[in-house]
Amino acid sequence: MSELLFELDDPGSASDYLPPLDVPEAPMPFAPRPTLDLPELDEHSVVRHFTRLSHQTFSIDTHFYPLGSCTMKYNPKLNEAIASLSGFAGAHPLQDEQTAQGWLEVLFRAQNVLAQIAGLDACTVQPLAGAQGEFAGLLMIRAYHDKRGEGQSRRRIIVPDSAHGTNPASAARCGYAVTSVQSNAQGNVDMDAMRTALGSDVAAVMITNPNTLGVFEAQIEELCAAAHQTGALVYMDGANMNAILGQARPGDMGVDVMHFNVHKTFSTPHGGGGPGAGPVAVRAILEPFLPVPHVKQTESGAFMWDWERPDAIGSLHGFRGNAGVILRALTYILRHGGAGLQRVSSDAVLSANYILARLKGAYETANPNGCKHECVLSAAKLKAEHGVSAWDIAKRLPDYGFHAPTVYFPTIVKESMMIEPTETETKATLDAFCDAMLQIAQEAITDPDMLRHAPHTLKVGRLDEAGAAKCLNLCWTTPQEAEECETPGPAKRELAGASTY
Amino acid sequence: MNTPPDLFYTSSDEWLRRESDGTLTVGITDYAQHELGEIVYVELPEIGHKLGVDAMFGVVESVKAVGELHCAVSGEVVEINVAATDNPTIVNESPYQDGWLIKIKPDAEADLTGLMDAAAYAALHA
């Protein structure tokens, strides 16, 4: 635990950073606010405070971080160096296009190379994150059906029950009803259930490939064909692209529209939760609906913002998207090239299968036939026999110096643990992680109670999440100001059906 | 798993009890509270609210799961358990007694025959 900024407040101690005002002072035409209750610290205290907090944060730079579905790969320092160049960091999106040709070229090249990676015809780099990419993609689908006069009749989106929660949430944001279809035991879309769900009122099917069990949907071409036959389009969640870069392209599979999570696949940092970017690639039939603005190249070779797109779904951001994130992704793609990106998926899949091979004796697995970039293990047996849950294992791993895998997602596997190692970990690291997982499986038998109270070596022990929700405190107040609320205390609880990733 | 014999059960894990005054008390089952884990929030309808058959009338939430509450018979909400909204933990501790959720005055045609008895419900989650 560290003191809060507000407890370190030392009024009058803040450094000054500006020269004295060098213009005449005019009377203000408004009454300035009387008080401004912000803490003041000397700069050294600020530096020490945040440096200490950084030490209480597991990150890719400090720890192996095998969160399934999150692709926690090394974030190259070159990306950051490029993004901090003043020519990029200091440019304003509303300045004249002629004075921003370098930026426009970056975005133009990103549009092109991402379309190429997707095997599709066009791409927008405007969406700000994967979820907004989904939203944009579905709005394009909606606009497409509208244009064909079928907008009113196609009101449903089919989403497999194993999909990321953003899929149905994004569909709802577009005013669509969501039909959930069950996956089969292998985590694949059940083709019979899919055929039953399809119909003339369906606008699109949303799929994730590889799916959230880390398995490639072998029937993907059949699925796309079935959807197209009924007039529906196919949307692919690109969260798991790290598995198939250069191995299979969504456009070739029959997918009509997809988003990338560049903070997953293309190494842009997660930043403790963002910012991300969610470029969306589309087949030519959807190109007229891409959001504005779009970067285009004129005949003279200059780059410009294209706003004259009458069928566009609109714009998604106050300016031009998370350009700084796209720049980092392009840097990474240029550094790798096609062959490098193929090596990315190849090593990522190799590493995941290695972990699977080493751990499948100690834990049950949802991947009896191997996996792609992530493997899904289950602690169901340990839970039944020793009362140790996936949650307990996740809490114990930090004691061994590893971040937890994703637990309780996908929800279709009981006590699931989803492990995604990525291509940027050494074999020694993978081995050390597997050793820890095997050791924990032993501890579950010999000392289950210790596991139920893990972690034991961090600044804080297991935190009371229920207490936080029951006694909501989102904003620091001094003890005198705080409303009476029962102090959150230790409590025993189960986490059934929870998803944490 | 505790399934008292004198109650009616739904496949969505609610129970209903016929009271002597003709009202029905509704709550969630022991199985449901166990599956959810520690309940941190209960949202209930206002008194006087009319419910259709299987209408959603509220939610119970743990930290990482949400249970939607459905009422198997149509009727009017005549009482809600404020103790449960104030201290949701009682739904975990006493799902059939102190942790009840709402009382409804069922419509004339309300029919409980389609619901499960304790044995059938226990078999469902065996």
Added chain:
Amino acid sequence: MPYFALTPADRAAMLETIGAPDTDALFADIPTALRDRAALAFAAMDGGLSELSTRRALTGLAAKNTNAEACSYFLGAGLYDHFVPAAVSALASRGEFVTAYTPYQAETSQGTLQVIYEFQTLLCRLTQMEMANASLYDGATGLAEALIMATTATKKKRVLLPRNLSPAYRRVAATYTQGLPIELEEVPFDPKTGTLDLEVLQTALQSGDVAAVVVAQPNFFGVLEDAQVISEAAHASGALLISVFNPHSLGILPPPGSYDADIAIGDGQSLGLPLTFGGPGLGLFCCKQKFSRLAPGRLVGLTSDEQGRRGFTLTLQTREQHIRREKATSNICSNQALCALVATIYLATVGASGLREAASQSFHKADFARQSLEKLPHIERAFSGAHFHEWTLLLPISVAELNQKLLEHGIVGPYDLSRDYPELEGVALFCCTEKRTREEIEALVEAVRLICTTVSTA
């Protein structure tokens, strides 16, 4: 090849453990035709450059962009060139913060979580609102989320958007609401003052079916509204008030809480973030606590561990998409956490006095620049309303022409309001932050004088 950690020997040993002959065997479930097509396409891709070559290529592109390090920017329009102390970027670029994931596992993410909790608290204090979330994408999407929340909370459909609200915000609001039962209605501005037309507003509110009134303070023209009066009008008709604020201006302007805003949103770029061509920005979202269960995005709450030690965790996650799916309050997952970190460090570094000083200098410099420009022949003030650090002038030439010529003087000039407002041909939106010096302002005035004199005598 870059960034790979496995050696050929590692790969061979791993394949042996797996029991696969080669890595190709691990992709045997992908139809061959798909693999062949992908291989062909990737073989044709550019790239595969060394670090030095990559850096050269991109540095070359960076050099083609005019930027705030090299030129004087009098352009704002929602994105501002403020001074940022060195400590801010030094701390915010620490790898532990930059390369962490969303803090779903609380115990291993206490640093990130405490920072967000401090961010939420700083924002509450700055705005005098009851709660703030952990961030949204940017101000424009923040407004869209606010509109959706307000219509859900009030169960009404109509939302009043002022025409003097940023056109970009209005565009994004239209994009976000196109599939939803929400009706956007525009409220005009007074052509003399540039402020919201209160009469039209009152009329629009009469029917009592308005979910929310939006007020931008200051508005897109830099002009200050009578937020108190607008707030009272909205509340009298049962509508919520959504305030669109610039956090930097709150160093001296009355905060949204002081005029009883129900929801307050803004873009936090002005709190220490670089321009970066407009993104990443930082969506700020604050509201009254009674709306906590309808709020979009992540929230961090205070709690304790088994030994009673203080800690922090994500909370009320049942609102979010990963649990509530299609019934979630929003589809947002990734937010702008790292940008919230920057804003937190910025505010901690400059403190109350530093923010007040920067905001106050921005106003005084803007006022000085406006007065100096207004003294030039053929130039007049476009709107009479009081301003903060942006103001409008009617020029004798087109703004595009002025800007073209200002570039020759090393100046990035004002925003051309005719791009969004056909009725405002020749009206320029200037901005001055604390970073502009008297020398730069005087150079601007002299350049404008030269340009406008030459043109009007030609």
